[in-house]
Structure formats: structure tokens, C-alpha cells
Amino acid sequence: MKMRFNFDSFNARHTPEDKVAETFIDNGYYSRLCGLNHTLLLGPRGCGKTTLLKMLTVTARRTWEQRNSDAPLPDVAFTAIYIPMDVHFQDQLSQIKTSAVTDPSLLDVVSRAAVTISAQQAAIESLLDRVACEKLSDAERESNLAFKLINAWHLPDDIPSLGVVRLLLSERLVRLGELVGQLRVAQMTSSSLPDWIHLDLLTCLNFACDAFDTSFGLDIKSRWALCFDELELAPSWLVATLFSDLRSSFPRLLLKLGTSPNPSNLGSGTGSALNDFDPIKLWAPPLKQRRKFCRALSEQVIAKRISTDLTPEQLLGESDWFGDDEDIVPEIEGPKRYERGSEEWQTLRDEAREDPTLRSYLISKGIKPADPSPPAGQLRDTVLRKIKPLVFIRRNFSKYDPDTKKRVRKPRKIRSEFFGVPAVFDISDGNPRFLKRIFEEMCAQAGAQPDNQTNVERNKQSRILNLISLQFHNYVRGIPGSQAKIDGNDVYLFSMLHSIGKFFSTKILLGEFSADPVSSFLVSTDLPPNLLRLLEAAAEHAAIIRLDAAETPYDSKLINRRFRLTYLLAPLCQLPLRNYSAVPLQTCLKKYPPLKHLAEKPKSKSSTQEPELFHS
Amino acid sequence: MTLKEARQVPAINWEDEKETIFLAAAGYESRGPHAAERLLPKANDIEKLTFGFAENKAAARILVERKFASLGFRLIDDVPSASGLQLTQILSDKLRSSSGKQFRLIVDYSCMTKTWYGAIVRHLFDIKDNDTPIETYFVYSPARFAPPGPPGVNKIAGAISGFGHLSSPLKPSALILGLGYEAVRAMGLRDYIDPEVTIAFYTDPALDQKYRAAVARNNSGLLTTLSPNVIFRYPVADLDYTNALLQNVALGLRDQYRVIVAPLGPKPFCLLSLILSAENNGIDVWRVSLGEEITPQERVAAGMVLIYRLIFV
DSSP states (O other), X not given: OOOOOOTTSSOGGGSOHHHHHHTOOOOSOHHHHTSSSEEEEEOOTTSSHHHHHHTTSHHXXXXXXXXXXXXXXXXXXXXXXXEOOOHHHHHHHHHHTTXXXXXXXXXXXXHHHHHXXXXXXXXXXXXXXXXXXXXXXXXXXXXXHHHHHHHHTTOOOOOOSXXXXXXXXHHHHHHHHHHHHHHHHSOOOGGGSXXXXXXXXXXXXXXXXXXXXXXXXXXXTOEEEEEEOSGGGSOHHHHHHHHHHHHHHOTTEEEEEEEOSSOGGGSTTTGGGGGGEEEEEOSSOOHHHHHHXXXXXXXXXXXXXXXXXXXXXXXXXXXXXXSOOTTOOOOSSSSOTTSTTSHHHHHHHHHHHHOHHHHHHHHHTTOBTTBOOOSSHHHIIIIIHHHHHHHHHHHHHEEEETTTTEEEEXXXXXXXXXXXHHHHHHHTTTOHHHHHHHHHHHHHHXXXXXXXXXXXXXXXXXXXXXXXXXXXXXXXHTSTTOEEEETXXXXXXXXXXXXXXXXXXXXXXXXXXXXXXXXXXXXXXXXXXXXXXXXHHHHHTTSEEEOSOOOSSOOOOOTTOEEEEOGGGHHHHTOOSSOOEEEEHHHHTTTOGGGGGGTSXXXXXXXXXXXXXXXX | OOEEEEEEESSOOOOSOOEEEEEEEEOSOTTTTHHHHHHSOSSOOOEEEEEEESXXXXXXXXXHHXXXXXXXXXXXXXXXTTOOHHHHHHHHHHHHHTTTSOEEEEEEOTTOOHHHHHHHHHHHHHOOSOOSOEEEEEEEOOBOOOOOOSOOOOOEEEEOTTXXXXXXXXXXXXXXEEOOSSTTHHHHHHHHHOOSEEEXXXXXXXXXXXXXXXXXXHTHHHHTTSXXXXXXXXXXXXXXXXXXXXXXXXXXXXXXXXXXXXXXXOHHHHHHHHXXXXXXXXXXXXXXXXXXXXXXXXXXXXXXXXXXXXXXX
16 A cells, blocks of 8 residues: 655645645634734644644634634634744755854854844744734835835845835845855955845844834734744744844834744743743643634545545444443434443453453452453443443453463454544644545545545544554654764664653553553653653653643753654554553653663663564 | 856766865765775875774774774774764865965765764855865765665754754745655654645665665655655756756755755755755755664665766855
């Protein structure tokens, strides 16, 4: 089976604001972001930060209002300036630092100038959008504004229009690039640099806002929001500037910052400023909120790829075995869920017949293994609903061997694996990029079927999910910097995560039945710094999901936090789509050769051996 | 200096009397001295230098160093693989001492790191005060096919020093991948950069078709996600054709995109990428590597030598 899409082919960064608005689905956080306060939008790659920030812009909001007059967006009392960062720009800034010059402070000046110019360009785009959307078009006023900007930003005299200012800024960036080239080969001093290179970023942006409101006769006290996206890639001086200078000097500017869950640059210089921020965490949203968002997004993909009449359930069918089932409507006909004769009842009975540890558990809860109907209302929720995904996943991926009196993993051929709407929603972890990826593949598979069949068979769904799980594993493998030397051993993030997954699945599938097995880990204070760095990378790329709430002020450190593997790795690692207890990370790594010494004292010998991947 | 001419030539022109320096790398690959053996005239007063890596001092290097010594090369040892500074300093000194004379530079980049020959290319473009043209030959000995090792992880990813330009992040990125035969690497880089547009180049025909097959096999996960019209095949032995193709694609993208070329495959493609980037603003060249974790692998010369001549004025 060939996969047609990759993880990053669905990125709002590449999409113009009006197009973002055309497909926007609120994940439940947009109204908070619209508040008249500083906001920290936290989440891994692909979780929708860029979409949310772009939806604050004038163009996006106008497009939405034109298309959805019956569903107005929450009001915003500010004008948003969307300012992107990315790994390419980050690398270009770091390249400046490799220039061999006698005065290293020059490099810092150049780096600041590069960021300032790109922010000025972003501001001009916002001003132009506002002029167009609000029909403020007035040649004299625009000329007046452009004239002010040309003067204040030390641009060369030219025809005063915003379009020309945009062009002059592009030219300035080229000049700056040439200057970097000159720094590489010639001795230069601060005095030989052009004066515009020392312009201050926030002063420039604040001036643009003032000049705009003044020129068009608007309220000069109205607020503007600087929406910095992918702030984790920004130089640390920028983060420090935003947090330290903004509050004291520029009261009309708001910050809407999109960043990864554990940005390493957020600690420096932020101080007490973080107290002023509303932290919105975009990972692991509540189940109902997540499924509602997933449903809307999957319907959008299906409508685009197949038909507006087809529901996710018609495409993939139902399955309520894998995780929580509280919002799944049972079929009307047949016995009620968990009652005698139901699918749940039969599965529990069959499994209890084979598995003595499940039998013992049911007896301890006052449930007859031969007739596991819920004897009282409370037991259904406290016991049966809780154990259902565990019973199913044990039955799905492992079996009791009466000869050895142990549980063993099932061969791949006789497993049914993951399928159906709720499972697919949950496997995506509510991450829109992952979910789109899965549904695009499912729709492509449906399109390839004979007789215009639109439902994707369970085994094909399972194969797609397994392949996507494997592809994500390879994606993690390809992340630069996902390898570290720890206590003399080579540690690879992808294999470490796999080992953690194997630890959990061994406990859940092959151990004694427990209604509360381990499926998450705690990060303790005594872990090596390089291991923490790997975990930061894992969180940034949504490979691990933080389970505790984002507190105020937000603390980006991983220490004492609880994490689980992304559900996207559940098919590969054979894990349930539900959270259970946590153990220290060291415990999960005791069979991972490069780090097993963390659980076993004294230290083991140096090893570069990779653990074996799953055999099935 | 300005690049006046760049083209593939069948041989080095020894006819004109010129001050000449030959730079090569002494690694663990036995193909290291092959181009020098093939190309150097028997009697010569050429200054010949070979640079030994500070890392990965495999036993096989002794044989390579002996061979270079027998050809009259002086060894400059312990040069860090991630820095081309020593090479450019030597080149700079040589150019200064040869001021006013006709000058010929031969660089055998077969065993050099991208950083080393990148530094030389960058240096040639950065020279400001040279009053005579520099005739430069970049020579390359292709190796016989050897299967790729197990996939590693991408440790370092970023522009080669001197080949990253400043450009606005408001403009989207386009990634041109020169595919190599190692699995995961290209896909990992694409996922990391997350460009709006990805274009793949791979060598077909290759010098050995087993190489082409390995490239296709180990990049199948990537290639299936790309439209056929963004997959370009190039004949690795035809540098002029490859250069024209790469230039057309990269320069065609430059107005709309910040272009990154990531040459993960044969070195001649990387050389062409570096020259393209040095000549044109807005085209960066990235490297992806395992850092110092490279496992030494023998590479035996296939026999031919590819020669690319650049005239700087």
C-alpha cells in the first residue's frame, strides 16, 4: 500500500489568510485568543497554532464573515499583525553568526536588523490588508502614512505609497544580505554600518500603528496585536525584548505568541512577565471537544475528496472499543450496551473464560465472570466502561496460552487492530495535521475501491493506520537533533520512544489484568540534561503529550510533568487510546540498552546498540 | 571575483604556463589519490597539498597518505571536517604570493566534505583584489557502487557556511532535494524544513544503475508523495546538462520562494548547487549529516574522472 501524503503537506503557514478562513474550524480556543490580553498559544507542530493566529487577521476575519454570516466570529478589539518565524529563517539568522569578524557585537546588530525588517514587512502587509478590507482607500491618506514610514524607518526617498514601502523593505533585506557578505571578507566597525541597521523592532512597529491610525483619522488608542508564530525558533534576544520592553513602553500593543509546549528560549528574560499571559494549551483537549473538532474537520476532508453527503461513520464505520465511549450513541436494536447478550457482555465473558487474572478481577468487583452483566448502575461506569478498552486491546493483540499459562502477543495475521471513527479521531490526538493526513488516505483508499464503494474495510483502515504510525515513527527518526550522547551512549529519540511504548504494551497486554495499568511517565529532576532536550524535541513534534494542565503562569520546564506517547504511535506500539497511571521515566527505560543504567545503579557499560523493534 | 565561464571539460589544459596548486583530501577511501594519478603530468613543479581529517583516523588512511606522498603531495593533517578555514587560508596565501601571475587551481573534491569544497567555492567568489583570472578545475573520481549502510539519524541540518542568504520568512520556502541513496534522510529533512514546495532530483542514468535503483528504493516513501512533474532525473556524468536543469528549476522558483537546495547524493550535484548559490542571492545550500558519527566506508575509484572548469575574472 502506497501512502500519498506526508505529515507536513497540510500546513496553514503556506496558506493565505483568506484561504485559511475558508476552511477554518474552531477547535474551541479561538474566543479565548480573541481576548484583549496577552496570550501564549502553546502546542506541538501541526496542532493548529498558525491557523488560529492567522484567523485573527483582518483578511481572514473578513473572509469568514462574508461566507458565514450566520455564524459570526467573536469580536476582536485589536488589529492583528501576523509575524512568522520558521526553521529556514532561523538557520539564516544563525548563519550570520558564523561570519568571522573582529567585533562579534556586529553580528548581533545584523541579526536584530534582519528580524526587524521581516517584522516591518509583516506590518505593511497588515496595513495593506486593513486598507483593502475596510475600504479605507484614500490616496492622500495612504501617501501621508507611507511618507511617515519612509522617514521613521530611514528608507530612501521614493514615491510614498505602501506598495513602495514594501518594495523598499525587500531591497533593504537584500542590502543587509550583502552586508553579511562584506562582514565575511572585510574588517568592519559599528560606525561603518548604515544607520537603519540600529532601528528598534518594537519602536518601528508601534510607530506604524500610530501612523496608520493618525493618517486615517482612527482612534489612536485602539489596540494592535503582534502575532509572533513559531516563537520557539526566534532568537532569545527577541523573546527577551518582547517580554521586557513591551509592557513598559508600548501599552497599545498586545502579544499573541504561538510556540511549542516547551520552548527553551522562553525561560530567558521573561521573568514575571509571564504572569500577564493567558496560556492556551492546544494539546490533549477534553474528549468531547476533541471529537467535535475532529468530526467537523473530517467532514470537511470527506466533502472535498468524496461527497458532502458522506459521514465519517459511513466511510469508516463505528467502533467504541478502543477508548472512551461516553459520547457514542449505541445501536437502537439489540441488547443494551454491557447487558446480557451485548457485544461487550460476550467479549468480557469469553475473555474471562480464558484469562484467570481478568476472572479474579471481575470476582473481586462482584461481577460474575460467566455472566458479566452490570449488577448495579454504578458498576457499569466504575468498572465495565473503564476496563472495556483494556479487555479489548488485550484480546486484540494478545492471547492466553494455556500451555505456558502466560499471555503472548498474537501474530499480525489474526489481529483486527484499530478501525472505526472514534478510534481514528482518538489516534489523531485532535491534531488537525494528523487527522487530515489520516482522512486524506482513507478517502484515497475509498476512491480506489471497485463499484463506487465508499466505506473502507476494517482491515484496510488498520493497514493505513499502521502505516501512518510507522511513518510518524520514521518522521521522528528524521528530526535533526533527535539523537544525543547520554552518559557515553548514543540515544536515539525514535528508538527510545519505541522502547517506552514496548514497556507499556508489555505490561498491558502480557501482564496480569489491571484496571489501572501504566501508560504514562513522569519526568523527574535527576534526568540527564540531554535526555530532557530529547524529550523537549519529542513534545515539540507531538510525539509525547503532556497530560497535566497548563498552569498560570506557564512553566515550560518538563520536570515533574506527566507525559504519554502520542496515540499516533498506538498502532505501532499496541497501546490503548486512553490514559492510565504513570511511572518514572527511568522505569520505562530499564530495557532500553543505552539508558537502562538510569534505572539500574551502578552505571552500565557504554553501548550504542539499538533496541530491537517490535516483532509481530 | 566573477564567474566568467563554467563548463565540463574532458581534461585539464596544461599547455599554458601557470602557477598551479592541487588540493586533495586524504581520507580512508582508496579513491582519494585516483584523480591525481590520472591527471598530473609526470614531471611537474606543481604545489600539491592533501588535507587529512582530524576525525575518523581509520587504518586505511595510512595507505592513502603513502600514495599521495609518492605522488609528491604534502600532508596537512588534523583538519576538522566541519571547517574549511585552513584550506582557504592556504589558498589565500598562495594567491597573494602569486599576485600578477597566471594561476591554476585544481581541487579534487572526491573525498572532501561539503564544508571544505564549499569554503573553496565561497572563497573564490569572495576574492576582491585579484588582478589575474583564476582557472579552476574541480575534479571528481566517482566510486564503484557499494550498498548504503543502515539508515542513521539526521544530526546536523542547516546551510553550509557561506551559503545561507537572508530572506523574509513572509516568503514560503521551496526545497530542492538532490536525492542520495540513504533511507530516511531526505524525508526527515523535508519534514523538518516543511517547505511549501518540494522538488526532487535524482541521478538517472547513474554511473552504475544499481545506485539509481537504491536511490529510488530508499526514497520511495518520499517519491510517492510528489507529483511526477516535480521529479527530475539528471545524468550525473553530464555536468553541463545537470547544471542547466538545476539552474532552470532553482532560478524559476526564486521569485516566489526562498529556495533551499539540499544535495544529499553525488558530490558533483552538490558542487553545482554551491556554485549556483554563490552566484545567486536567495538560493541556500543545506547539508544534512550524521556529524562525527560517520562510519568509515571504503570507496574504490570507478575509473573515470569528471572535470568541471571555472574561470574567475
